[in-house]
Amino acid sequence: MRLIRLGAEPTQIGVDVRAALSTWGTGDSVLGGVAMLGVTPPDCPRTLDAVIVLPRGVLVVVGVDLPDPAMRLEAPLAGQWRIDGWPLTRPDGATSPAAEALAATTAVARRIQDMRGEPLPVTTVVAVGPYVAHVVQPTGDLNRGVRVLHPKPTTLLAAARELATSDRPCSAEHAAKLLAVLAPTGIPPDTRQLRAEGFPDAAADLASASTMLLPKVPPAPRRPRWLPYAAAGVVAVLLVVGLVVTLTSGGESAATQSASSTPQPTTVVVDGRNFTPKGADRSEDCAKHAFGDVQVWLSGHMCMQLRRAQYETVVDGRKVGVAVSELNLPDAARAGELRQVASAAGSGGVTALVKDGRTWPGGPVSFDRSAIRTATKTNQVRIAQVVWAEGESDPADPALTALADQALRLPSTQ
Template sequence: MAEDVRAALASLGRGSNVVGGVALIGASPVEGRPVEAVVVMPKGVLIVIGVDLPDPALKLEAPLGGPWKADGWPLVHGDTSINPATDALSLSAACTHKIADVAPGAGPIGTIIAVGPYVETVDQPAADLAGSVRVLYPTATTMLAATVSLATAPRPRSVQQARDLIAALAPDAPPMPEEMLLGEGFSAFSDDEPTVIRENPLVAIAPTVPVQHPGKAKRPAKPPVLPVAPAKPAPPVQQAAPAKPAPPVRQTPPPAAAAAPSPAEAAPKPSRQSKTVKWLPVAAIGLLIVLLVAAISVASGGDDTASTQTPPPPTAATSPPPPSSSAVENIQFTSRASAADQKCASHAYGDVQSSLQQTSCSAVKRASFASSIDGRAAAVTIAVVEFPNAAQASAFKAIADNPGGGGILDLATETNQWQGEVPVFEGAAYQSSLDGKSVRLIQVVWLPGPSTPDDPGLVRGAKAALELPVNG
């Protein structure tokens, strides 16, 4: 299975656009017992161990603690193993202890049991899927789904931590440049190091100290020795509040209204109160006359200007918000994420990614929807890939429609915008459509799974999603 594992990992590409990490092919965490690969990722570690089956299978039932069945037939062995993965699970446990010893705090450590020579669908019990072991036939799709679900640390490990772990697992491997590890998603700083802005070596900001607005910061008793803060904080304060409030006062109508004191000012001065009371009705009458004249002027001029003036355009506050949900064929779809850009290949995997690397697209729009089909929760991912001409679009659709040929990554999964459980688009129902120079790709899975491509409910949801609007 080593070659299949290598091909599946390589198809995910370089950089952190997909998952990020470094795969150590043929590493031996336990001396003398090599595994297919150890994948050191920013938010976890994966141990990949291959298991050979007697023959290819369309469906493999693979409970970790019970016997396996291939297409309904039990897989019988001459030894005392419960199933073909018994030895692999034992090796995985030993590797997990070794990694935990050489790299304390390494984060989640998951295991992938890669089975072959070929399996179309692997069925694991729900209790096993809730753990840290996945049984799968290694393709770009299944490996991506496993890495997303198993590498779940809250923070990425630092470049130095990654180097230490790689050196412990593969002492003969050449050191990787810092720029390459940063590009794979590893952090420049460990959790116990202060965050330093490298562009200015005089500035050091502790990660636990919040940044204050210049207008609210307290002035130090003495001027700072280093130019960490601006030398003249006055300009930001002047921009925050106007320095001369007099003009607004001069713009108010008649001075008589401004001359009337407030009750708080009149209370402590009884000698002036009688004069004010006598003068106030006169001022009020004058103010009313002025307002009446102004109202008559406005009313008389309104008819003259009504025909020449056009109503102002509606402001953003009055514009209706974009719909957050849509209904197609009695299936409700609620938007979770949408975006558009021109980085088509970086959002793809497998043969689809290779195709987009050779033929650049004009744009790719992606959207993720939560749905309910026949009362059961489902997740929908949509990609609309646009090309300069129809011939390129048609050729791309043929590649995307090929089973196992890859696809476009789900936007909400990539940007952590799912609410609650993150869907795994393994065994998804698939639909596609060609509209001139654009190709739409649909995948729908149950949430939670498992899912199968021919599930009637998922197929109905995928066909309905062909009509959903996708706004980038």
């Protein structure tokens, strides 16, 4: 993400918007794109905290400073905003600050259309602060492409990924023109810099378009006039035969159908060993599901997503519980830092789903004293924990440590 500061932030929460965007770093390892800060597009009624131009969409970020921090904000587009149950009052008498944000988005979309810019979806992000723990939006407002949020790296990233959904990416050449349309006084990045932010070449953009050749369909042959009557006779005979077969073998066919419709258990095979899935989930709050030094590290660093899954297998006739965690970091360097922390003895880790109450019959009640293995792959950190389902476990048990190495290759989704 390349940041271009064209003016001061019009709101206090705009500082948090800029800070959140800066954590993504340059390049497209996290998201890519270009963010213009403190920009006033032509014909726009106000200065915007940010306009984020992504390969697959444009986000208009409008800041709203609330009078106080809030635990809960009810933020409908049409209707009264409420802070912890109290109606939001403003000197201008407006009950919903979202109207200003929608007007700004409309102006940006009209500007792009009038100047024949790349037809990307233009959506709205209303950044609220100084702090909001939980924002409540009607489903209809979410479907309209509007997000009200407290700007953190994770919340902004999630909104960008949900809203920038164009089928065809904007090329680097078109992105440069689009930036010039929205900020005619500045100098947009060149195409080389835009390619580094995830905008494809024009040639690659054209090559990505799919072409489908429709085969020529020959005309249907004329059928003899007697064919419908013959077909009707054949159908009548088949109906009689089918009725007889049904009456004589109805019980057998029903039993066969019932047996065939019984769902079969799904397993994942690694090195010839079967692992039975026992649940999975994902979360944007990585630190919430960690403990020890790992939680401390995650609290001070950006983590985009945590995926957790658990499995069951059998070793020498004994059931074994397996927990797999996958953390997505902004880049490989930070993934290496986290793995170094997680690999140290007694440094904590990621809590298994059983700690959240996701147990299963015959499975372990906890993953205490589990054998642990860690690995990295580019910007991902994987942690595998293995325990005996019954009885005491030893982190140095050779059978468990060998199984933990295998578990690193299990999928974190089910």
